Amino acid sequence: xxxxxxxxxxxxxxxxxxxxxxxxxxxxxxxxxxxxxxxxxxxxxxxxxxxxxxxxxxxxxxxxxxxxxxxxxxxxxxxxxxxxxxxxxxxxxxxxxxxxxxxxxxxxxxxxxxxxxxxxxxxxxxxxxxxxxxxxxxxxxxxxxxxxxxxxxxxxxxxxxxxxxxxxxxxxxxxxxxxxxxxxxxxxxxxxxxxxxxxxxxxxxxxxxxxxxxxxxxxxxxxxxxxxxxxxxxxxxxxxxxxxxxxxxxxxxxxxxxxxxxxxxxxxxxxxxxxxxxxxxxxxxxxxxxxxxxxxxxxxxxxxxxxxxxxxxxxxxxxxxxxxxxxxxxxxxxxxxxxxxxxxxxxxxxxxxxxxxxxxxxxx
Numbered sequence: 559x560x561x562x563x564x565x566x567x568x569x570x571x572x573x574x575x576x577x578x579x580x581x582x583x584x585x586x587x588x589x590x591x592x593x594x595x596x597x598x599x600x601x602x603x604x605x606x607x608x609x610x611x612x613x614x615x616x617x618x619x620x621x622x623x624x625x626x627x628x629x630x631x632x633x634x635x636x637x638x639x640x641x642x643x644x645x646x647x648x649x650x651x652x653x654x655x656x657x658x659x660x661x662x663x664x665x666x667x668x669x670x671x672x673x674x675x676x677x678x679x680x681x682x683x684x685x686x687x688x689x690x691x692x693x694x695x696x697x698x699x700x701x702x703x704x705x706x707x708x709x710x711x712x713x714x715x716x717x718x719x720x721x722x723x724x725x726x727x728x729x730x731x732x733x734x735x736x737x738x739x740x741x742x743x744x745x746x747x748x749x750x751x752x753x754x755x756x757x758x759x760x761x762x763x764x765x766x767x768x769x770x771x772x773x774x775x776x777x778x779x780x781x782x783x784x785x786x787x788x789x790x791x792x793x794x795x796x797x798x799x800x801x802x803x804x805x806x807x808x809x810x811x812x813x814x815x816x817x818x819x820x821x822x823x824x825x826x827x828x829x830x831x832x833x834x835x836x837x838x839x840x841x842x843x844x845x846x847x848x849x850x851x852x853x854x855x856x857x858x859x860x861x862x863x864x865x866x867x868x869x870x871x872x873x874x875x876x877x878x879x880x881x882x883x884x885x886x887x888x889x890x891x892x893x894x895x896x897x898x899x900x901x902x903x904x905x906x907x908x909x910x911x912x913x914x915x916x917x918x919x920x921x922x
Contacts, residue, residue: 613914615906617870618921620850622898627844628885629785633775635795635825637834639741639767645760646734647671651752658748658763661830662739669750669762673735676728683725690718743767744830768834771827773803775840776818784844785821793825794839795832801825805842849884849892852902857881857891867893868910870901876914 649671656668694714700706739745748763756762773793777785789805807822823840825832852867860866864880871877879900881893896902901918903910910916 612917613906613910614917614919615870615910616904616921617901617918618904619899619901620852620896622848622850622896624846625849625885625892626846629777629781629842629844631775631777631840631842633773633838633840635832635834635836635838636772636774637766637768638770638772638824639743641740641765643668643737643762643765645671645737645756645762646758647673647731648757649673649735649755651750651754651756654750654752656745656748658745660745662742662745662765664739664742666739668737668739668745668748670737671735671756673732676732676735679728680725680732683721683728686721687718687725690714690721694718737762739765741765741767742769766834768830768832769827771825771832771834773823773825773838773840775821775823775838776813776816777808777821777842779812779817779819781844782812782819785819785842790843791823792841792843793823794841796837799832847884847894848898849894850896850900850902851890851892853889853904854886854891856902856904856907857883857893858907865893867896868903868907868912869896870903870916870918874916874918876903876910876912876916878912 651669652672653670654668655666655670656662662668694711694717697706697710697714701708701711744766746764746766750756750762785805785808787805787808791803791805792800793803794800803823803825805821806824807820809820812819856867857865858868860878860880865883866878866880869877869879879896881895883891883893885892901920903916903918904921906916
């Protein structure tokens with residue numbers, strides 16, 4: 559009985575001790591496990607956050623080329639020579655050999671004025687000269703015989719000179735009776751008819767020399783010295799025809815009102831197909847320079863209003879380069895201001911800023 563009475567308390571004490579030991583060990587294990595789950599590694603925050611994205615662009619490597627600088631201006635065609643025909647002899651027109659718009663050669667008789675009176679005056683003047691010549695010969699013989707004075711000889715010589723001068727004047731009038739073309743050209747504003755009475759000083763018409771034709775253009779003063787005589791140019795007329803030309807005259811004085819230099823070019827017009835007074839577009843070829851050719855779509859305007867192009871450096875960082883357009887074609891422009899070899903962003907330039915590092919895919 560005593561043993562049984564002692565076994566119960568001993569068993570209870572043993573079970574209690576084991577439970578305490580289990581609880582102590584198990585609690586620490588659970589706590590440790592929970593601590594392990596609740597305390598992630600110190601770098602787990604960086605692994606879960608998003609990494610910065612790199613923009614992808616397309617680029618192309620361009621190399622500068624030598625091109626000829628051009629200067630494009632507007633001008634107009636003009637006559638090489640223009641002359642108003644002025645009448646020098648009063649009388650009636652007896653013959654007209656040309657009409658308005660006709661081409662006449664140098665020396666051709668355009669019209670004639672009645673010169674019958676002049677013909678008679680010339681015959682009389684020649685007779686007077688003959689008479690004065692005989693008189694002078696007689697006076698000289700008498701002077702040699704001491705039968706007359708030297709005064710008489712001088713008077714006879716003067717009379718002969720007057721007769722000759724009178725004949726010369728009549729011959730000049732006879733020349734004026736025939737209106738000849740002083741140079742080859744087109745007869746313009748001409749309406750004289752046979753039988754018409756004309757007076758001294760009357761405007762008979764205008765003769766225009768349009769071969770070669772002249773192209774007049776005003777060059778801005780900033781190009782002073784860049785368009786000298788002999789500069790090559792292409793002239794495009796309003797009808798689409800393009801002809802080659804060279805500068806034949808460059809003014810040494812600028813126009814005070816427009817600050818431009820008058821320049822003339824010469825265009826061959828042997829068939830007279832190009833009229834004077836029409837518009838012309840002139841493209842001057844200036845000195846050569848190195849430039850890059852690219853699409854106008856790649857150009858942008860910076861905060862200062864200057865043209866610029868976005869490029870990439872060796873580290874694929876975006877760089878903005880100021881450029882100057884020196885020539886424009888239908889689908890491309892030529893610019894200066896870039897390095898000789900340069901990587902130009904061709905697609906995606908609108909989505910990147912200066913200093914950005916990008917992933918570049920190069921076009922071939």
